Amino acid sequence: RLKAVAFLLHRQPHLLKTQLYVTPLELVLSSCGVIENGEQRQNKALITKMNNLSISSPDYLHIVNDTFANSDCYCLPQPPKLLTIMDGEAITAKRTAAVSAISAKLFKPALSEVLCILGSGQQARSHYDVFTKLFKFKEVRVWSRNKEMAQRFVNDLQDPVTVCSSVKEAVIGADVIVTATGASQPILFGEWVKPGAHIAAVGACRPDWRELDDVLMREAVVYVDSREGATAESGDIILSGAEVFAELGEVINGSFPAQREKTTVFKSLGMGIQDAVSAKLVLEKWNSEY
Numbered sequence: 687r688l689k690a691v692a693f694l695l696h697r698q699p700h701l702l703k704t705q706l707y708v709t710p711l712e713l714v715l716s717s718c719g720v721i722e723n724g725e726q727r728q729n730k731a732l733i734t735k736m737n738n739l740s741i742s743s744p745d746y747l748h749i750v751n752d753t754f755a756n757s758d759c760y761c762l763p764q765p766p767k768l769l770t771i772m773d774g775e776a777i778t779a780k781r782t783a784a785v786s787a788i789s790a791k792l793f794k795p796a797l798s799e800v801l802c803i804l805g806s807g808q809q810a811r812s813h814y815d816v817f818t819k820l821f822k823f824k825e826v827r828v829w830s831r832n833k834e835m836a837q838r839f840v841n842d843l844q845d846p847v848t849v850c851s852s853v854k855e856a857v858i859g860a861d862v863i864v865t866a867t868g869a870s871q872p873i874l875f876g877e878w879v880k881p882g883a884h885i886a887a888v889g890a891c892r893p894d895w896r897e898l899d900d901v902l903m904r905e906a907v908v909y910v911d912s913r914e915g916a917t918a919e920s921g922d923i924i925l926s927g928a929e930v931f932a933e934l935g936e937v938i939n940g941s942f943p944a945q946r947e948k949t950t951v952f953k954s955l956g957m958g959i960q961d962a963v964s965a966k967l968v969l970e971k972w973n974s975e976y
């Protein structure tokens with residue numbers, strides 16, 4: 687599976703998200719991915735996802751599919767066939783957590799006993815689900831800006847999770863930390879982070895937004911999903927001046943090492959190709975069952 691991910695991240699064409707500032711949505715991100723099947727470049731599928739970062743409304747993935755001519759030109763066939771429209775929020779939640787889980791598999795300390803999740807929204811929940819399914823932790827902690835929201839998050843779960851009153855209390859001693867908040871200023875400070883811990887940093891997806899402070903960004907080994915995306919979209923990287931060590935795909939394909947023994951940050955921004963692959967899997971499952 688990891689090899690497949692490396693292949694997808696490196697061999698499939700992917701495009702940087704387009705960011706539009708539109709009142710009253712404020713910011714619309716449109717991500718786009720193209721999937722092609724086999725060397726013949728037949729049955730290509732183009733997906734586009736529109737989402738917005740400022741108001742609560744559904745995101746949609748559109749999959750348009752048709753057979754392209756055997757060429758390198760990625761223009762839309764005329765006329766494209768609309769295959770499906772999907773709920774992009776559900777797919778975004780799952781695919782983002784899946785990619786973070788790959789980062790944790792590669793970079794978390796060998797002995798990881800404490801998981802800490804900052805935030806209690808959709809991403810916090812999908813990360814809780816995937817991380818506790820794939821890895822065994824002795825303790826899980828959650829912090830949210832509103833303690834009530836953290837309590838509500840915990841009430842929905844079967845297993846015990848500790849609600850913390852402050853970020854500091856939540857992260858001290860944690861081996862794996864997920865930051866999945868709407869913060870625009872740093873909430874996680876390097877001085878609190880256990881040396882060797884792994885941080886999957888999911889929020890702060892605008893060039894002027896932060897979740898992590900300069901100390902953490904500069905001291906950790908920083909991995910990203912896409913260098914191009916990170917240097918255009920991540921305030922944590924742009925404003926701290928931190929150096930990106932490698933892309934996740936570059937670790938999976940063996941070009942760069944996983945520095946598991948050091949403090950590591952995986953700065954996630956999200957890529958259209960992740961949506962495209964996930965949407966394709968959902969569509970194939972749907973088609974095989976109905």
Ligand SMILES: NC(=O)C1=CN([C@@H]2O[C@H](COP(=O)(O)OP(=O)(O)OC[C@H]3O[C@@H](n4cnc5c(N)ncnc54)[C@H](OP(=O)(O)O)[C@@H]3O)[C@@H](O)[C@H]2O)C=CC1
Pocket residue numbers: 739778782805806807808809810830831832833835836866867868869870873887888889890891954955956957
């Ligand atoms: N990397 C990627 O691929 C993706 C990243 N994201 C990003 O992940 C983050 C979480 O998304 P999602 O879970 O869908 O959002 P939700 O709206 O479901 O949850 C937002 C969470 O952030 C908290 N929060 C909001 N503002 C602040 C603040 N100023 N300081 C601290 N906490 C705050 C909320 O806390 P409370 O409710 O307690 O107030 C809530 O727990 C967002 O930044 C989003 O842009 C989203 C999708 C993909």
Ligand SMILES: O=C([O-])C1=[NH+]CCC1
Pocket residue numbers: 715717737739778891955956957
């Ligand atoms: O990839 C994505 O869908 C997003 N990245 C940042 C916010 C939404």
